[in-house]
Amino acid sequence: MIGVFDSGLGGLTVVKEILNKLPQYKIVYFGDTARAPYGTKSAETVKRYAIENTKFLLEKGAKIIVVACHTASSVSIPYLKEKFPDIPFFEVVTPSFKKALKLTKNKKVGLIGTRTTVESGIYNRLFAEANPGIKLYANPAPLLVPLIEEGWLKKPETRRIVKKYLIPLKMRGIDTLILGCTHYPLIKKIIQEKAGKRIKLVDPSEEIAFEIKEYIEKNPDFAKNLQPDGEPEIFVSDITPNFEKIAQLFLGRKINLKKVNLE
């Protein structure tokens, strides 16, 4: 099975893309809704949660792990690889970085994400290594997650706040913008509208699905380990009626959530 985890339900945007591109494999998902969000928490705490979530998915039969959370991808990948050396890990940062590297013409790239993602400095390091000529301008956008989870996807308040977060990036003249959080694809239209037509958006959920597909095609022996087809199994650490609504919003269809206690 393909194991996917996120702090909450935002990672279902990634599941949706994987289902589109790799419908022949079964997915097991874990959303840590009892401890969400991760984006306001310290790197140390997020690392601990990422290790617990990975253990759970491996116990459920996952053969590869997709970290469908920008915050966890930004701070926990080296620790996960050290702790689970035989498991292939996929994360949302590297494919987004590669796509932005390809897209930018004027070498000015913008990034919005949670505070922990932005403060991790991971994108700065990746761009600096690849091409020191590229300037990265990052702005934490911590209110977008709660606005999206409230379902305020088209409200004027959301538009105003998106605009506010983008102003400093637009002033820098960016031509590419990384949507550094798996929640953001849900308000991609507003972000595009407020960014303006000249700025190209990088959606991590699309990029990561491409990357997994490529890996599986290149490793046919590995693909045999993956359980074929079947409804994705969605586990969460907490259920509320609102979480069920959000899950549907992110996945684009109705789904049963199963509750588990990791602590």
Added chain:
Amino acid sequence: MIGVFDSGLGGLTVVKEILNKLPQYKIVYFGDTARAPYGTKSAETVKRYAIENTKFLLEKGAKIIVVACHTASSVSIPYLKEKFPDIPFFEVVTPSFKKALKLTKNKKVGLIGTRTTVESGIYNRLFAEANPGIKLYANPAPLLVPLIEEGWLKKPETRRIVKKYLIPLKMRGIDTLILGCTHYPLIKKIIQEKAGKRIKLVDPSEEIAFEIKEYIEKNPDFAKNLQPDGEPEIFVSDITPNFEKIAQLFLGRKINLKKVNLE
């Protein structure tokens, strides 16, 4: 010691009021910042967290427990009393209810709070038992916590969103409004402005401090158990630079946070 817990740092508004009214006793505080917020989580999960937090404070020497979180107060008090029958518990719901009962003239009371607090129906039950003639109009205001934690205390976006949450309550003609979350006192001025002069606000942090003072004065033997004076000890389950900033905002002065792991 007086033990106080909250999902995060909002409960420090209650600590501030207790320090004002009972400066002679030592306070030990636990903010569950690694799992905050509680207001979006299920009653079952919040109950489990409340029991763990109480255990921690009792181990630290607390003799009374103050549940300085509206969500935990709304859903966990009966379970806490059953689990720890010898401990006096104070919570923010009952004193707010009593104050609103006293203040309302037209018998129309409003409530804003987190989704879990509003959906618990606890205020409806209390008012129905006390005076079935009183109408309670409640509106969940889930975006106020993230706005306050972002420090957007005076921003036009915060004003707009407060106004939006209050419109349905004002249309019902309420004359009293319960601030059903320990974060809200920080934007009391905006709430008063948007509610209008005719509506009286009930601030739970003031009310609970009065109630504890009264209890201690009526139980002088009990007061002997409380450790005298000293800097409050503030424990949290996660620390970030932003949490340190928020703690200072809520408590009104600089304070050292100590990290503990409850899981």
